[in-house]
Amino acid sequence: MTGASGVLGSAVVPRLEEDGHDVRRTSRHPRAGWVKADLATGQGLVEAVDGVEAVVHLASATKQYRKAGEVDVAGTRRLVTAAERAGLAHVVLVSIVGIDRIPFGYYRSKLAAEKVLQASQVPWSILRATQFPQLVDERFLPLASRLGVLVTDPGITVQLVDPRDVAGRIGELLAGGPSYRVENFGGPEVQTLDEIVRSWLRATGRHRPVISLRLPGKMLRAMREGALTTTDQPTGIRTWEAYLAERYAPVQDSQA
Template identity: 50%
Template sequence: MRVLVTGAGGTLGRAVLPRLRTDGFTVRAMSRRPRHDPAADWVVADLGTGAGLAGAVAGMDAVLHLASHAGGGARTHRVDVLGTRRLALAAAGAGVGHLLYVSIVGVDRVPVPYYRHKLAAEQVLAAGPVPWTVLRATQFPAFLDRLLRAVGRLGPVPGDPAVLAQPVDPHEVAVRLAERLGTGPLTGIEEYGGPQVLRFDEAVRAWRAARRSYRPLLPVRLPGRLGRELRAGGLTTSVTPTGRRTWAEYLADTYGGPDRR
């Protein structure tokens, strides 16, 4: 099967490309800027303008759509929503049989501007001309790690202790995406999460221990609907199967764990 991967240079893309090749797919990788990689067939195309999309999808059996512009402003709308529509139309014109889009668990529940755009992109696919699948994944552990480092850079780590998270390893998501491509269009939404649902205070304690950090957690209750949804598990899923790599394993691999020397 010939597969175009948009956003191939991102965190998930770097996990997906070798997985697909290992599983026997013929892979074409897409980015906005030229890349030189002898292991991959890279093409240049821009979702924000549509430039290069027709050539990128030509001859492909499926498109794995990972590209996104985080933020939630005009650029996100142009890339995630309008760009997804451009991609779907180009794919239809090229006779592509499956458009698989990676979204985020909680886009339909958590009131964040970026999530509204991701949800709108899902709706574009559902109304579009190409058989489709949406796979919503929970947050990657590296994202949670970066978040904790950012909010704790000045001392205490502020956060709502009761917020729930479910980190999932991007390589395990890549495996699931390869399986979904092999299965064919779902014409629906599938969720995929990590093996554990953690409270924010639990995640912070493990993170501090792995880093040998003495920065305390500063409890801050998130107000309004956003706080309610996050405490109620808006970023988590009860759907199985799930990934296997835990937050503790990520921390041990990244920082060496609390007993490192």
């Protein structure tokens, strides 16, 4: 598995182990019992796929979007080439809902990575997930709230999905074999960004004025048109509110 150290990988590894899989984890960093592999250079990829039946490909330049060409596109090509040569039975790639509708450089690379896999000789399945609560809670909202106020566009809707639910779907895809389909997988509810922001402020005990504005640009317009959401079934079951309760229960309790 690539990306085993990430937010999603940390949920997928235990799920697959529960299903009885022997999971080989890769990382760019040396870790006992893991294979050291780097998609940007190709280092370690042959060893990573040697003797495995399937690859769950989660690694991505999520922390440095400008490297997505090297990591997501060229890196997926390197991985897929290694998988072809090793005669793998299945590669499952995790991608993002709406990448074909939202004009954003990182999303273009995710779409190109999908096409690399689809054009390969390796049997494949692609699962496009919506955003994880951790992305919003740990990256976007702390960054956005640095300004002292939180600006949200009330027209933007999101459908946050818990990585444990995505992990469950990945387990099912592995069990079902290559689907040769691009499947969308979202969370249990569609919410406005406004609702997300206000419940996050409540749960974290932060106090920031919230300014609701219709924000400009094609990317945000696509998000207002629902590009980050899906009507596809099945969906995850764990809600954003449940995530907040699990993560911030001590903050809420101490203020009670």
